[in-house]
Amino acid sequence: MEIDKAVRESDDIRLKTKYNNAIYVIQRALALYSVEEVAFSFNGGKDSTVLLHLLRAGYYLHKAGMNLSTRDPVNAEVTFPIRTIYFESPSAFPEINSFTYDTASVYKLQMDIIRLDFKSGLEGLLKDKPIRAIFLGVRIGDPTAVGQEQFSPSSPGWPPFMRVNPILDWSYRDVWAFLLTCKVQYCSLYDQGYTSIGSIHDTVPNALLCHTKTDNCEETYKPAYLLPDGRLERAGRVKKLTSQPLNAVSNGLNHDGSHWKSMSTASVIAVGDEILFGTVEDRVGSLLCRKLHSIGWAVSHVSVTRNDIDSVADEVDRQKSTNDMVFIYGGVGPLPSDVTVAGIAKAFGVRMAPDEEFEEYLRHLIGERCTGDRNEMAQLPEGITELMHHDKLRVPLIKCRNVIILTATNVAELEKEWDCLIELMKSDGLLVMTEPFVSKRLATTLSDVEAAQTLSDIVIKFPDVYTGAYRESRGGSIVITFKGKDEARIRAAAEALCQKFHPGAFSEIN
Ligand SMILES: Cc1cc2nc3c(=O)[nH]c(=O)nc-3n(C[C@H](O)[C@H](O)[C@H](O)COP(=O)(O)O)c2cc1C
Numbered sequence: 001m002e003i004d005k006a007v008r009e010s011d012d013i014r015l016k017t018k019y020n021n022a023i024y025v026i027q028r029a030l031a032l033y034s035v036e037e038v039a040f041s042f043n044g045g046k047d048s049t050v051l052l053h054l055l056r057a058g059y060y061l062h063k064a065g066m067n068l069s070t071r072d073p074v075n076a077e078v079t080f081p082i083r084t085i086y087f088e089s090p091s092a093f094p095e096i097n098s099f100t101y102d103t104a105s106v107y108k109l110q111m112d113i114i115r116l117d118f119k120s121g122l123e124g125l126l127k128d129k130p131i132r133a134i135f136l137g138v139r140i141g142d143p144t145a146v147g148q149e150q151f152s153p154s155s156p157g158w159p160p161f162m163r164v165n166p167i168l169d170w171s172y173r174d175v176w177a178f179l180l181t182c183k184v185q186y187c188s189l190y191d192q193g194y195t196s197i198g199s200i201h202d203t204v205p206n207a208l209l210c211h212t213k214t215d216n217c218e219e220t221y222k223p224a225y226l227l228p229d230g231r232l233e234r235a236g237r238v239k240k241l242t243s244q245p246l247n248a249v250s251n252g253l254n255h256d257g258s259h260w261k262s263m264s265t266a267s268v269i270a271v272g273d274e275i276l277f278g279t280v281e282d283r284v285g286s287l288l289c290r291k292l293h294s295i296g297w298a299v300s301h302v303s304v305t306r307n308d309i310d311s312v313a314d315e316v317d318r319q320k321s322t323n324d325m326v327f328i329y330g331g332v333g334p335l336p337s338d339v340t341v342a343g344i345a346k347a348f349g350v351r352m353a354p355d356e357e358f359e360e361y362l363r364h365l366i367g368e369r370c371t372g373d374r375n376e377m378a379q380l381p382e383g384i385t386e387l388m389h390h391d392k393l394r395v396p397l398i399k400c401r402n403v404i405i406l407t408a409t410n411v412a413e414l415e416k417e418w419d420c421l422i423e424l425m426k427s428d429g430l431l432v433m434t435e436p437f438v439s440k441r442l443a444t445t446l447s448d449v450e451a452a453q454t455l456s457d458i459v460i461k462f463p464d465v466y467t468g469a470y471r472e473s474r475g476g477s478i479v480i481t482f483k484g485k486d487e488a489r490i491r492a493a494a495e496a497l498c499q500k501f502h503p504g505a506f507s508e509i510n
Pocket residue numbers: 041087118122134136144153154155158163198
């Protein structure tokens with residue numbers, strides 16, 4: 001097998017190690033699943049091109065190990081029977097498209113072209129075919145690699161299959177070492193300065209490879225394999241604007257005319273299986289709501305998610321775009337269940353990368369007590385993270401765009417962290433203090449049926465005042481709450497209610 005031979009004859013020891021590991025993963029997968037049960041996700045990119053040749057070699061070695069023929073008796077050629085899937089998109093580069101088709105024809109790939117989004121396409125495929133595992137060219141630096149291992153089940157909400165990532169631990173350098181050592185074809189765009197290829201809308205040549213000819217000032221690009229620092233592989237990817245401006249305090253009215261929603265809003269996310277099991281009672285969340293409320297912020301949503309990267313990522317993704325700020329706590333630290341930070345990285349579509357500054361803090365804090373790889377904890381979402389230092393905090397607070405990670409695990413710790421956070425946000429100009437809320441609460445012995453109609457009228461008449469009611473018990477009194485930022489309006493709403501009933505029907509409570 002020419003690939004195997006090329007790597008074994010090379011004197012690049014690092015490449016040989018990476019190659020052997022990848023072949024091992026492929027062979028493990030082929031031992032676990034039959035050929036009909038696996039598929040290869042190929043898109044003509046450099047990583048999937050590497051994977052194609054690794055799979056060819058791995059399949060050959062797998063068969064050779066079983067003493068089975070890899071030769072097609074009819075065509076007398078090495079056959080590659082692993083089903084290949086290509087999600088073709090109208091926004092793919094034509095060069096990528098033609099390279100994918102050409103490669104499929106050169107290597108006689110059985111390629112299914114899917115013209116749907118990944119999720120729907122995979123649903124259809126898995127319905128029709130017995131596929132249980134899919135090989136992907138995902139590498140550790142890719143945003144989508146966050147939380148993945150060499151064998152990772154598909155995420156919740158995706159059709160069930162095993163994602164097999166044989167080159168997960170390969171670096172940019174390893175990829176080019178392999179393609180050049182094996183002298184295999186790759187897409188022509190990589191010779192024109194493209195270093196990582198997405199769609200025509202979000203990818204340009206990597207500026208770090210640009211050089212200008214002195215004679216005619218013409219700009220040209222060096223080939224991708226000359227990029228000196230693989231960490232800058234995605235520099236040619238145009239950033240997607242995902243987050244909303246911080247503290248975008250809206251001054252206008254909402255569509256329903258109320259001021260209630262047109263203020264700074266926050267969402268609170270707790271990460272903790274134990275809260276969901278009912279083993280631990282979450283008191284941090286309610287204190288945080290009170291704290292936010294005390295500075296005039298409306299909490300739009302409180303949720304608890306599992307200690308699972310995809311659950312955290314989904315929740316952060318939902319909340320970050322609909323709130324000025326998201327506060328998240330739980331699942332922060334070095335334990336296997338501490339996945340909050342990785343989940344945030346996934347929500348923003350960025351990778352986790354070592355943060356030297358944070359590592360320095362951890363070194364002071366943990367010192368020599370760390371038995372494992374301390375660097376793991378110093379990995380933070382790349383390009384979106386800010387450390388917020390305060391003298392009273394041993395480790396800075398971590399802010400990823402509009403998501404603030406709190407490390408407090410109980411109310412006493414939250415009290416301290418909150419005071420520091422508020423000071424920091426004020427001094428950084430990040431916190432627009434909005435007017436505090438004013439509220440009035442009235443208890444009544446009227447039944448809910450008696451109060452209902454009048455309360456509905458009040459809600460319509462005072463859209464700028466939050467009017468709510470709750471019961472302390474099914475048969476007991478109801479407590480009516482008026483809340484807002486204009487004291488006079490709150491008073492007016494309360495008076496309007498009292499006037500509709502006999503004197504003494506309501507009593508104000510604190
Ligand atoms: C075969 C295949 C399987 C995938 N499985 C998952 C998955 O289990 N969970 C997930 O969040 N994304 C999954 N994805 C999506 C990728 O993680 C990622 O969103 C995509 O490759 C990035 O492309 P984009 O930048 O065009 O969105 C899968 C993609 C493919 C092609």
